[in-house]
Amino acid sequence: MAKIRYVRKKDLVWEKVEQEVVVLDHQAGKIYRLNETAGKIWSLLSQGREIGWLVKEIEKTYQGKDIEDQLEEVLKTMEKQGIVVAR
Amino acid sequence: MVVYLVEIAEMVVVVNCPDDLYLFDDWKRFFEEEWWICRQSTGQIGKKVDIRVEMGGVRMRKFKLVGRLDDLMVPRTVGKKIFFDNRLHPSWLVLEIRQMMAKLLADRGKVMLHASGVLVDDSVWLIAGSPGSGKSTALKNLMPSYKAVAEDVVVIESSGKGVVCCWPTPLNLKVKLEVENRAYPVAGVLIIKKGEGASIKKLGQADGLVVILDQVRNYANGPCAGKLAMEVARCLANRVFEVEYSLKMSLPKLMKKLWQK
Numbered sequence: 001m002a003k004i005r006y007v008r009k010k011d012l013v014w015e016k017v018e019q020e021v022v023v024l025d026h027q028a029g030k031i032y033r034l035n036e037t038a039g040k041i042w043s044l045l046s047q048g049r050e051i052g053w054l055v056k057e058i059e060k061t062y063q064g065k066d067i068e069d070q071l072e073e074v075l076k077t078m079e080k081q082g083i084v085v086a087r
Numbered sequence: 088m089v090v091y092l093v094e095i096a097e098m099v100v101v102v103n104c105p106d107d108l109y110l111f112d113d114w115k116r117f118f119e120e121e122w123w124i125c126r127q128s129t130g131q132i133g134k135k136v137d138i139r140v141e142m143g144g145v146r147m148r149k150f151k152l153v154g155r156l157d158d159l160m161v162p163r164t165v166g167k168k169i170f171f172d173n174r175l176h177p178s179w180l181v182l183e184i185r186q187m188m189a190k191l192l193a194d195r196g197k198v199m200l201h202a203s204g205v206l207v208d209d210s211v212w213l214i215a216g217s218p219g220s221g222k223s224t225a226l227k228n229l230m231p232s233y234k235a236v237a238e239d240v241v242v243i244e245s246s247g248k249g250v251v252c253c254w255p256t257p258l259n260l261k262v263k264l265e266v267e268n269r270a271y272p273v274a275g276v277l278i279i280k281k282g283e284g285a286s287i288k289k290l291g292q293a294d295g296l297v298v299i300l301d302q303v304r305n306y307a308n309g310p311c312a313g314k315l316a317m318e319v320a321r322c323l324a325n326r327v328f329e330v331e332y333s334l335k336m337s338l339p340k341l342m343k344k345l346w347q348k
Binding site: 014018020026031033 | 291292293296297300301304305307309310312313314316317320321324
């Protein structure tokens with residue numbers, strides 16, 4: 001079975017400012033503020049990425065237990081908000 | 088409670104959008120004067136006239152709201168026709184036209200922002216805030232001392248190199264603007280907040296960016312407009328100030344602290 005790959009939704013506009021990433025979904029008329037960690041994940045999603053690859057990248061910066069679970073939770077939240085698409 | 092509209096007025100108007108987008112006073116005049124005269128002249132409530140609005144090939148989107156808000160009726164569209172009741176306020180149509188204008192403006196590299204503005208030393212300070220925050224009151228409070236450039240909606244463009252310019256409000260219905268119709272550089276943005284104190288606080292860049300995007304998001308309904316909105320917000324993000332003041336006090340006096348620096 002093919003693994004799920006996460007990618008940013010098309011046509012979003014965003015800006016990295018201070019430690020955050022601000023995302024404008026002009027179609028939905030919504031604005032999202034991503035904190036430093038979420039912003040880091042966001043920056044890794046320029047192409048479709050599998051969770052395993054993302055975990056390795058995140059572990060280069062952040063150490064801790066359950067990184068995969070936490071990452072999955074963040075990605076699911078982003079997917080629910082409609083700014084990330086799972087393929 | 089939702090009250091469906093009575094199809095009393097039906098009028099067709101085909102207007103080609105002028106190249107100069109700032110000639111929309113024609114619209115104001117039409118809806119404030121000609122349309123009412125036309126209706127009064129018939130002397131009949133049941134008289135039907137068609138309304139069709141087309142600007143630069145952009146058609147009115149379908150109204151989502153059909154119902155009654157306060158004492159004003161909201162129009163609805165069927166195909167290319169828009170229906171009003173006999174108590175239509177021109178503002179409703181103006182709101183709809185503004186949405187079409189937002190699209191046209193985006194095509195021309197401009198974006199609309201929900202803000203008023205005053206002229207201070209040939210630059211404009213935009214006045215924004217959440218609904219009910221006292222934006223209109225703030226503008227009136229400032230107007231004896233400063234000329235109003237925009238009321239409620241302002242047209243913004245990025246001139247590159249971090250310079251943002253604004254144009255006076257098209258389709259302005261409330262405040263008489265006594266300024267030349269041209270682009271003015273934007274000096275900064277004031278976020279008005281009603282309160283008991285009198286303070287001016289500069290917002291952080293991220294907060295400033297979000298606040299500006301919040302004022303523009305309803306008009307930035309396309310990829311092009313979205314990019315423009317972000318560009319403008321990026322340029323202005325470090326020039327956003329939260330102004331808390333009580334309605335009793337003189338806003339020009341408070342603003343001198345910022346504007347005379």
